[in-house]
Amino acid sequence: MEINVIDQAGMAHTIGAEPGASLMLAIREAGLFIKAECGGCCLCATCHVYVADDWQGRLPAKSEEEDMTLSEACEILDRSRLACQIEMTPALNGLIATIAPHFL
Amino acid sequence: MTRQIETDALIIGAGPCGLFQVFELGLVDIRACVIDVLPMAGGQCAELYPEKPIYDIPGFPQVRGQELVNNLLEQIKPFETPFYFNQTVVDLEILGTREAPRFRVTTDDELVVDTKAVIIAAGGGSFQPKRPPIAGIENYEGNSVVYAVRKMETLRDKKLLIVGGGDSALDWALNLQPVAARVTLMHRRDEFRAAPHSVEKMRALAAVGKIDLRFGQVTALAGTAPSLSSVECRGIDKDLFNIECDVMLPFFGLTMKLGPIANWGLNLHENLIPVDTEAFETNVPGIFAIGDINTYAGKLKLILSGFHEAALSAQRVHRIVYPDKRLTFQYTTSSTKIHKKLGVVS
Numbered sequence: 415m416e417i418n419v420i421d422q423a424g425m426a427h428t429i430g431a432e433p434g435a436s437l438m439l440a441i442r443e444a445g446l447f448i449k450a451e452c453g454g455c456c457l458c459a460t461c462h463v464y465v466a467d468d469w470q471g472r473l474p475a476k477s478e479e480e481d482m483t484l485s486e487a488c489e490i491l492d493r494s495r496l497a498c499q500i501e502m503t504p505a506l507n508g509l510i511a512t513i514a515p516h517f518l
Numbered sequence: 519m520t521r522q523i524e525t526d527a528l529i530i531g532a533g534p535c536g537l538f539q540v541f542e543l544g545l546v547d548i549r550a551c552v553i554d555v556l557p558m559a560g561g562q563c564a565e566l567y568p569e570k571p572i573y574d575i576p577g578f579p580q581v582r583g584q585e586l587v588n589n590l591l592e593q594i595k596p597f598e599t600p601f602y603f604n605q606t607v608v609d610l611e612i613l614g615t616r617e618a619p620r621f622r623v624t625t626d627d628e629l630v631v632d633t634k635a636v637i638i639a640a641g642g643g644s645f646q647p648k649r650p651p652i653a654g655i656e657n658y659e660g661n662s663v664v665y666a667v668r669k670m671e672t673l674r675d676k677k678l679l680i681v682g683g684g685d686s687a688l689d690w691a692l693n694l695q696p697v698a699a700r701v702t703l704m705h706r707r708d709e710f711r712a713a714p715h716s717v718e719k720m721r722a723l724a725a726v727g728k729i730d731l732r733f734g735q736v737t738a739l740a741g742t743a744p745s746l747s748s749v750e751c752r753g754i755d756k757d758l759f760n761i762e763c764d765v766m767l768p769f770f771g772l773t774m775k776l777g778p779i780a781n782w783g784l785n786l787h788e789n790l791i792p793v794d795t796e797a798f799e800t801n802v803p804g805i806f807a808i809g810d811i812n813t814y815a816g817k818l819k820l821i822l823s824g825f826h827e828a829a830l831s832a833q834r835v836h837r838i839v840y841p842d843k844r845l846t847f848q849y850t851t852s853s854t855k856i857h858k859k860l861g862v863v864s
Contacts, residue, residue, distance in 0.1 A: 486771045517648035
C-alpha cells in the first residue's frame with residue numbers, strides 16, 4: 415500500500431507502508447524526518463501529523479490517551495493526530511498526512 | 519561558585535547506558551562520575567516511560583522503565599558514584615595528548631571536571647523544555663516567557679498566564695496563585711492529565727474566581743520585547759481572544775536536544791556521533807559515545823546494544839587510565855577480586 419506524506423518543508427512524498435505498522439514507523443522507514451522521540455509509546459507528541467480533511471472520518475477515532483498526549487504538541491488542529499497511534503490498514507491506502515510543526 | 523573535581527572517567531547522561539557504564543568501569547577499577555540535565559537518574563526511562571513495560575531487556579520478560587533504572591542503581595551501589603544532576607555540560611576542552619588524553623569539562627552549574635576519559639551516553643540529547651513555535655518568542659524568553667520557576671518571588675504581583683494541562687502546569691498554577699496578581703491557566707481542552715487532586719483544587723479555585731481557566735492555544739505574543747503585555751489566543755471553537763499578562767509560563771513537557779555536544783569538535787552524522795565498534799570511541803581519542811547517541815554500521819537503538827557498548831568501551835578506557843597495567847579478563851561469577859569490589863565477600 416502507498417500513502418502520501420507532506421514533510422515539514424512542504425514537500426509531498428508517496429511512500430510505501432506496511433499494514434500492521436504505525437504511520438510513524440512508515441514515515442521513518444521511508445527516511446522522512448519525524449521526531450517521534452518516545453519511539454511510539456504515545457508519550458511525547460513529537461510524531462504529530464495533520465491528516466487531510468477528507469481522511470479524518472475514515473481513521474479510527476482517537477483514544478483518550480492519544481488525545482491527552484496530543485496536548486503536548488503545538489499548533490493543534492481538529493485534524494491533528496499522533497502518527498504512532500495510527501495503524502496502517504489496507505483501508506488507509508492513499509492516506510494523506512502532513513508532518514506538523516515542532517516545538518523549538 | 520565554581521567547584522573543581524577530578525575523576526578517571528566522566529559519563530555524560532544518567533540513563534540506563536550511562537548507569538551500566540558506571541558498572542563496567544567499576545569492574546576494572548575506574549572511578550567515574552555522572553552528569554545529567556534531569557534532577558534524577560534514568561534518562562528517557564525515568565522521564566518518558568517510567569511506567570511502560572520494556573520486553574527486550576535480556577533476562578527480564580518484562581520490566582518497567584523505572585524498575586530497570588532502580589535495578590541499575592542498585593547494581594552500581596558498591597562503586598559509590600558521585601552524580602551531578604540538574605546541569606548540562608556546556609564546554610569540553612581537550613587537553614593532553616593522543617596517547618594520554620585529558621579533558622576539562624564545564625557545566626552550566628559551574629562544575630569543572632578534570633578527567634582522563636569522557637563517555638557520552640546522552641541518548642537523544644539533553645531534555646529541554648518544549649518551546650512553542652510562536653513568532654518572535656525568543657525576544658521574550660528569559661524575561662516574560664519562562665519555562666521554569668527559580669524563585670517564586672520574581673513573579674509576585676504579576677499577571678501570569680500558565681499554559682498546559684499536565685502536572686507542571688497545574689502545580690505551578692496552584693503554587694503561584696497566592697503570590698501572583700492574577701493567574702490564568704490555559705489548556706487546549708477541558709481534560710487534564712495532571713494528578714486528580716491538583717485538578718480538583720484548581721477547579722475549586724476557578725469556581726470562586728481565584729484562577730481564570732481558559733481553553734485554547736496561544737497564537738501570538740504582544741508587547742514591547744522583552745516585556746509582554748498580552749497574548750492572542752484561539753479557542754476551541756476557533757474564537758479569537760486576548761489574555762493580558764506580564765509573564766507566560768508554557769509547560770508542554772520536555773524534548774531532547776543535542777545541545778552543546780555539537781561544539782566539541784566531534785564528527786557528527788545527522789546529530790549522532792560516529793564511533794568505531796571495537797571500543798565505541800569517537801574521532802577524538804579518549805571520548806567515547808554509547809547508547810542512542812552513537813552510530814555505526816548496523817546500529818540498533820536498543821538499551822541492550824548500549825549495555826554491550828559500555829562493556830567494550832570500559833576496556834579501552836582502562837588502557838587510558840592505567841597505561842602500564844595489563845587488563846585480565848574476568849567473569850563476575852568466579853572472580854574473587856570482583857566479588858570484593860562488589861562487596862559480596864569481604
